[in-house]
Structure formats: structure tokens, C-alpha cells
Amino acid sequence: MNSAAKSKGEIAFHLLGIAAVSIALLALCALLIDIISSGYSKVSLDFITSYPSRRPANAGIAAALVGSLYLMLLTACFSLPLGVGAAVYLEEYATENKFSKLIELNIANLAGVPSIIYGILGLQLFVRYANLERSLLAGAFTMSLLILPIIIIASREAIRRVPDSIRQAAFALGATRWEMIRDQVIPAAFPGIMTGCILAFSRAIGETAPLITLGALTYIAFLPDGLLSPFGALPIQAFNWISRPQAAFHDNAAGAIIILLTVLLSMNIIAVVLRGRFQKKFAT
Amino acid sequence: MRHSVAHNLDIPMINTASSNKQSEQPQSQTSTPCIAVRDLNFYYGDTQALFDISLDIEAGLVTALIGPSGCGKSTFLRTINRMNDLIAGTRHEGEIVVSGHEIYGKKTDLVSLRKKVGMVFQRSNPFPKSIFENVAYGPKIHGTKNKSRLAEIVEKSLLRADLWHEVKDRLGDSALALSGGQQQRLCIARALAVDPEILLMDEPASALDPRSTAKIENLIAELRGDYTIVIVTHNMQQAGRVSDKTAFFCDGKLVEYGDTEAIFTKPQQQQTEDYIRGRFG
Structure with a gap:
């Protein structure tokens, strides 16, 4: 050579x-x-605490920011237990057969479906059939569907990384399968699960297309006051402002994006810190 | 070999630890066996791993299972606490009676079986938690909630496993920070914490250095009499040092079973002799 x-x-x-x-x-x-x-x-306190206005200088993102945070909180409440539950089932309970292979393939495919498809599904399923109107709840359900595949895949990986010897040790002590999962597997996989979930939430908080399809509001002068309340969201607010003709609104959009990026970055930092802890725990 | 001579005279090992042990005399040959295996066949899918195994393991003694790799000794060990159940596609024929209960019977409660039959694995496998949590986990899942009672059990078990003095000041530290030998003794303490009658050990020292191995062997000698110990080992000298009885497995069959002394000095089967003399395996 x-x-x-x-x-x-x-x-x-x-x-x-x-x-x-x-x-x-x-x-x-x-x-x-x-x-x-x-x-x-x-970016200023005023900008964060003001409601939308016709005058760019007075317009703020209060409703959108709170809407986005509520949306994330609700989405987390629905998608976390469902996604982790599904991952636990697939990793710890399901036996390997054609059916489980099919489910696996489907989940992998669902993770790649464009988000607007989820918007259309949510519009039909939650807004129309379930009669939830264009509410925070409908938005959160749709977002949950969107990120469920990501959460399931990430959680499964975290669960799979828990050494099998730990499961055997728990069983040998007389633990039932559920005790073994609850006391050993989930705690050991927890940081990994959280890392995956936070990354999934980061994706959800930046999603615009499904919310536009659902009909989230862009001009909203109040904070959401309940699950069925209409809502706004940061990316939609930014999208709305950027499509206005006045240049001053474009700066508002940039301001909203900065706030959005800050929220996103904080979430990612939490994910990195959690991952660091995970690796420390399994070192040696 | 010197130790096994002592065993043969049926003198229990001198308990050097001064702790409050109520060690009972190892039971004599005539007593009911602690584990009675009858015509056991075991299959992984279509592959038969054990053929017509019948043997009685006596209470309070240390029984060594020896034989070449893949001879079925680990598989046999794992039938006693039904850990093989975790592997898909396994099945068995025959029966195993542990303390009077047919363990593959319909009414068998796996939780109480495994509480009664503890296990120590080849590679130490502490939970990624504190030393205390590791030992306390067994009693916790079996219903001990009281904190001071748990602390008592943890101390007693760690003393018993000869680890207490090394870790008593750092019970809150991660178990993974311990050395390999300490981790293995922690796993023994963890198994002892649920107060088993039988302790299964699957090559407990094969991943350890000679010093740590010696500690584990001393520990087995100390536990002898209080627990029925079944140990799988690759190491013939180890089997000679620690065990009262030895069972030699080959190709899934039990070739010979008897007093360790007898097996090592005057084996009845040519195969056993060849193996012990190091002619194969």
C-alpha cells in the first residue's frame, strides 16, 4: 500500500x-x-407580556408563548405515558412474532410521516368527530400523535440499553415482571427516555403545519383559560407576522423566533445534562 | 483437596466469623434431600440439553456441578429456580422437588420459589443503585417496609457476605463503584437478604482475580451448613476445595455423582477420570 x-x-x-x-x-x-x-x-419584557396588536410596536407574544407552553405541557401529559407504556410493552412483554414486527415497522414509518398529515388527521378526528373545536386539547392530541413514534423509538432504545443481567438479578430475587420493570428497568432507562422525550418535545414546539391545519389562532387577545379554549402558538405567530407586508412586523417575527429558539435551546440543554448523568451512572 | 477431607469426615467448616450464626449441622445422608430431581429432560426448542437427570441434593451441603463447557450444568442449575423460563421455547419433562414442593407444578408460585432459592450469577450484576438499595431490594419487594428493619437486614447480609467492614461508611455510594470481587460479594449479600434456603451459584468466581476468588471460596465455606449451596464451576481445584458432593455432567447427562473426595480420588466412570485428570474438556 x-x-x-x-x-x-x-x-x-x-x-x-x-x-x-x-x-x-x-x-x-x-x-x-x-x-x-x-x-x-x-425582545423585551413588554414584548413577552403584550398581546397582538395592529401596531407592530405594541404587538407582543404573550398569548402565543403561553399557548405554546400549555400545548407542550398537555402534549407531554398525553404522549409521555402512552409512548413509554408502548415502549415497555414492546420491549418487555411482546413476544417476537409477525404482529410485533408489523407494529415495529409501522412505528418507524409513522416517525417519517410529514407533520401536515397529522394536522389533517387531527382536524378530522379531534376537531370534527370528537367535536373539540379548534381547542388547546385538539392541538395537544394532534401533537401527541405526531411525536408518539419518536418517543416510542427513543424509549425502546433506552430500555434496550439496560443490561439483561439486571433483569435476571431482579427475577432471581423473586421480583415479578412488573416489579422488575418498575424498580429496575425504568429507573435505569429513565435519563435515556427523558432525553428522547425532550428532543421529541423540541420538535413539537417548533411545529407549525399541523397547527395551521387545525386552525390555531394568530390574533388572540387572551390567554387560554381551559382545555377547550382556543389558543395561539409561537411558530404560528411568527409565521403570521412574517407574511404581513409591513417590515416592522418582520422584526416582531424575528423577536418571536428568538424566544422560540431560547425555549428550544433550554430544552436541549436539559436533554444533554440528563444524558451526561445517564452515562455517569453506567460507567465502570 | 485438604479441605474436602475435612468435609468427608462430616465436620462442618469452622465458622471463623464471630457473628450470631445459628448454624445447624449438615444433615446426614439419611435425611430427606433438599432438592430431589427425577428423570429431568430439558429442551431449548428442538435441542435437548439435559437427558434423564436424577439426583438428590442434600440440605446444608455444598454441591459442585462440574463438566466441560456446554455439558448442561448451568442449564441444570437454572432449572432449580426456573430461570430458564425466561428463555422462549424451553420446555422440560420430569420433576424437581424443592423442600417438598414440585416446582414445575401448576400451583408453584415463582415469587416464593425464587425467594427460597437465591442465585448468584457468573458476572456480578448489581443494580445501578446504591449499595444499600441493592441489598434492601429483595426484602422490599417481599414486603418489608420498615426502614430500621431494612437497615438491620442490610447490615446482617453484608456481614454475612464479608463485605460490611469494607462498605459500612459508604452504603449510599453506587454499587458500580465497587471492585469486581466486592460487587460479587454484594450480589451474594443481596441474595442472602431475602433469607433463602438454597443458594445457586453459577461460576461465581470465574471473572475474578485469585485473591477475590479466595474470598468467595472462604465465604462459601462460611455459609456452608446454613444454606444448601449448589455451585457450577469450571475450576476443578475449586470444586475440590469448596464442595462436599460433586456431580459430573457431560453432554447433558449426569455421569457420576458422589462425595467430592471419592469423585476426585477414585472415580467410578472412565469419563469422569479422564475429565478430572485433564484428558479432555
């Missing part, structure tokens, strides 16, 4: 890799700089 040629190829590949990373990072940086430079001046 000609080592000079080999190292040449290696250098080329190395450079190619650096170029690929740089392009991705540069695009992200450009986006961030653009948004921060135009939205920076907008």
Missing part, C-alpha cells in the same frame, strides 16, 4: 468533512445572525 497516496486520500476526505460541517454551520450562523440582528431590539 502506497502510504503517501493513502494519506493524500485521507487528507482529501478530511477536508471534505470539514467543508461539509462548515457549510452547515455557516448556514445556521447566517440564519441566527439575521434573526438576532433584526429581532434583538424587539
Whole structure:
């Protein structure tokens, strides 16, 4: 093997890799700089606590931000137990057969379905059939459906990473399957499950398409006051402002995006911290 | 070999630990066996792993299961607490009676069976929790809620497993921070905490260094008499050192079973002799 040629190829590949990373990072940086430079001046306590207005200077994101947070909270309440429950069933109870393989394949496919499809499903299922109107509840149900596959896949992976020897140890002590899962598997998998879930929630909080399909409000002068209350959400607010002709509204949109990114970044930081803990726990 | 001579004279190992043990004399040959196995056949799917095994394991003694890899000794061990049930597609014929109960019977409660028959695995497998939590888990799931009672059990079990003095100041630390040998003794303490009658050990020292191995062997000698111990081992010297009785398995069959001393000095079967002399396996 000609080592000079080999190292040449290696250098080329190395450079190619650096170029690929740089392009991705540069695009992200450009986006961030653009948004921060135009939205920076907008971000203030006033902006966060004000309701939408016809005058760009007075308009704020209070309703949208609270709507988004409520939506996430509700979505978490529905999708977390369902998703983790499904993952536990598939990993710990289901026997490997054609049926479980089919379910597995379906879940993997569902994770790749465009979000607008979920919006259409939610519109028909929750808004129309279940008569929930364009409510916070309908939104949360739709979002839950959207992120369920992601949560199931992430939780299954976390559960699978729990060494089998731990299950055997629990069984050998006389634990029932449920005790073994509750006391050993879920606690050991918990940080991994949480990491996956928070990443799923991060995706949900940025989703716009299904909420637009559902008919979430963009001009809303009150905070949601119940499960069946109409609601707004940050990405929709930003989308609405950016599509207005007045340039001043575009800065508002940038401001809303900065807030959204801040929420998202905080969620991701929590995920990273949890993952760090998980790895520490299983070290040695 | 020296130790096994002592066993043969039916003198229980001297209990060096000064703790409050009420060790009973190992029961004599005439007593009812603790584990009685009759015509046991065992299958993994279509593959038969055990053929017509019949043997009586006596209470209070240490019984070693030896034989080449894949001879079925671990499979046999795992039938006694029905851990093989966890593997899909396994089935058995014949019966195993543990303390008077047919364990594969319809009425068998796996929880109480496994409470009675503790197990220590080849690789130490502590829960990723504190030392205290590891030992307290068994009693907890079997209904002990009282905190001071749990602390008592944890202390007693760790003392019994000869680990207390090394960990008493850091019971809250992660069990995974312990050394390999300590982890294995922790697993023994964990098994003892539910107060079993029988202790199954699946090559408990095979992943340990000689020093830790010696500690485990001493521990087995100390536990002898209070518990019926069945130990699978690859290490012939170990079987000679720790056990009263030895069963030699080969190709899923029980070739020979008897006093350790007899098996090692004058085996009745050519196969046993070949194995013990190191001619195969």
C-alpha cells in the first residue's frame, strides 16, 4: 500500500468533512445572525407580556408563548405515558412474532410521516368527530400523535440499553415482571427516555403545519383559560407576522423566533445534562 | 483437596466469623434431600440439553456441578429456580422437588420459589443503585417496609457476605463503584437478604482475580451448613476445595455423582477420570 497516496486520500476526505460541517454551520450562523440582528431590539419584557396588536410596536407574544407552553405541557401529559407504556410493552412483554414486527415497522414509518398529515388527521378526528373545536386539547392530541413514534423509538432504545443481567438479578430475587420493570428497568432507562422525550418535545414546539391545519389562532387577545379554549402558538405567530407586508412586523417575527429558539435551546440543554448523568451512572 | 477431607469426615467448616450464626449441622445422608430431581429432560426448542437427570441434593451441603463447557450444568442449575423460563421455547419433562414442593407444578408460585432459592450469577450484576438499595431490594419487594428493619437486614447480609467492614461508611455510594470481587460479594449479600434456603451459584468466581476468588471460596465455606449451596464451576481445584458432593455432567447427562473426595480420588466412570485428570474438556 502506497502510504503517501493513502494519506493524500485521507487528507482529501478530511477536508471534505470539514467543508461539509462548515457549510452547515455557516448556514445556521447566517440564519441566527439575521434573526438576532433584526429581532434583538424587539425582545423585551413588554414584548413577552403584550398581546397582538395592529401596531407592530405594541404587538407582543404573550398569548402565543403561553399557548405554546400549555400545548407542550398537555402534549407531554398525553404522549409521555402512552409512548413509554408502548415502549415497555414492546420491549418487555411482546413476544417476537409477525404482529410485533408489523407494529415495529409501522412505528418507524409513522416517525417519517410529514407533520401536515397529522394536522389533517387531527382536524378530522379531534376537531370534527370528537367535536373539540379548534381547542388547546385538539392541538395537544394532534401533537401527541405526531411525536408518539419518536418517543416510542427513543424509549425502546433506552430500555434496550439496560443490561439483561439486571433483569435476571431482579427475577432471581423473586421480583415479578412488573416489579422488575418498575424498580429496575425504568429507573435505569429513565435519563435515556427523558432525553428522547425532550428532543421529541423540541420538535413539537417548533411545529407549525399541523397547527395551521387545525386552525390555531394568530390574533388572540387572551390567554387560554381551559382545555377547550382556543389558543395561539409561537411558530404560528411568527409565521403570521412574517407574511404581513409591513417590515416592522418582520422584526416582531424575528423577536418571536428568538424566544422560540431560547425555549428550544433550554430544552436541549436539559436533554444533554440528563444524558451526561445517564452515562455517569453506567460507567465502570 | 485438604479441605474436602475435612468435609468427608462430616465436620462442618469452622465458622471463623464471630457473628450470631445459628448454624445447624449438615444433615446426614439419611435425611430427606433438599432438592430431589427425577428423570429431568430439558429442551431449548428442538435441542435437548439435559437427558434423564436424577439426583438428590442434600440440605446444608455444598454441591459442585462440574463438566466441560456446554455439558448442561448451568442449564441444570437454572432449572432449580426456573430461570430458564425466561428463555422462549424451553420446555422440560420430569420433576424437581424443592423442600417438598414440585416446582414445575401448576400451583408453584415463582415469587416464593425464587425467594427460597437465591442465585448468584457468573458476572456480578448489581443494580445501578446504591449499595444499600441493592441489598434492601429483595426484602422490599417481599414486603418489608420498615426502614430500621431494612437497615438491620442490610447490615446482617453484608456481614454475612464479608463485605460490611469494607462498605459500612459508604452504603449510599453506587454499587458500580465497587471492585469486581466486592460487587460479587454484594450480589451474594443481596441474595442472602431475602433469607433463602438454597443458594445457586453459577461460576461465581470465574471473572475474578485469585485473591477475590479466595474470598468467595472462604465465604462459601462460611455459609456452608446454613444454606444448601449448589455451585457450577469450571475450576476443578475449586470444586475440590469448596464442595462436599460433586456431580459430573457431560453432554447433558449426569455421569457420576458422589462425595467430592471419592469423585476426585477414585472415580467410578472412565469419563469422569479422564475429565478430572485433564484428558479432555
